[in-house]
Amino acid sequence: MATRFQITVDCADPDRLAHFWAAALHYELQEPPDGFDTWADYWRSRGLPEEEVGDGLGYDSIVDPSGAGPRLWFQQVPEKKEVKNRLHLDLDVTNRRSGTLEARRELIDAEAARLIALGATISRVAGPEIGITDYYAITLLDPEGNEFCIS
Structure with missing residues (x-):
């Protein structure tokens, strides 16, 4: 179990x-x-x-x-976050391998916009623009700076 x-x-x-x-x-x-x-x-x-x-x-x-x-x-807790997370959540909004890269990118961008409206901020984007083929993801920060990804 x-x-x-x-x-x-x-x-x-x-x-x-x-x-x-x-x-x-x-x-x-x-x-x-x-x-x-x-x-x-x-x-x-x-x-x-x-x-x-x-x-x-x-x-x-x-x-x-x-x-x-x-x-x-x-x-x-009394102390503030000072360094990068050692553990973070990956939110799968596209089923990662299904659909075209363009379709996945649209879903990810829409979810990023929704999360930004809730208080998240963009940290970085990973995808073809930086040499990663057939992949797109956005790393965001929650309202206290904790990293998480959407893909």
């Missing part, structure tokens, strides 16, 4: 990233567990120190509505 896992993202503003990534991945914001009005109340009940709970008034996790994908938890 496969091991269940969640992806944890260290961040300054869990609510902001939860909203961004819920929209980006077509996920849902996860409500606090039964019996708790806020995630802060839940984390306090688990014994987390107040400085780690933060304001805790918004959302800090998202889930796949179908239950197939992993849960993402946005953990508030």
Whole structure:
């Protein structure tokens, strides 16, 4: 049996990233567990120190509505992101090998525009222009500067 896992993202503003990534991945914001009005109340009940709970008034996790994908938890930390991610998400919006490069490029550009409207920024583009044939992808940064790719 496969091991269940969640992806944890260290961040300054869990609510902001939860909203961004819920929209980006077509996920849902996860409500606090039964019996708790806020995630802060839940984390306090688990014994987390107040400085780690933060304001805790918004959302800090998202889930796949179908239950197939992993849960993402946005953990508030005091330090800022300083270097390139060692792990990042690749969002497959084209099924990578199906269709022509032109058709895939249109889908990727449309998704990039949608994500930019949500708060992402473009970091770089990879494709035929830089010598990579039959491939096109865009690396973006989420609202806190975490890298992710769409292809």
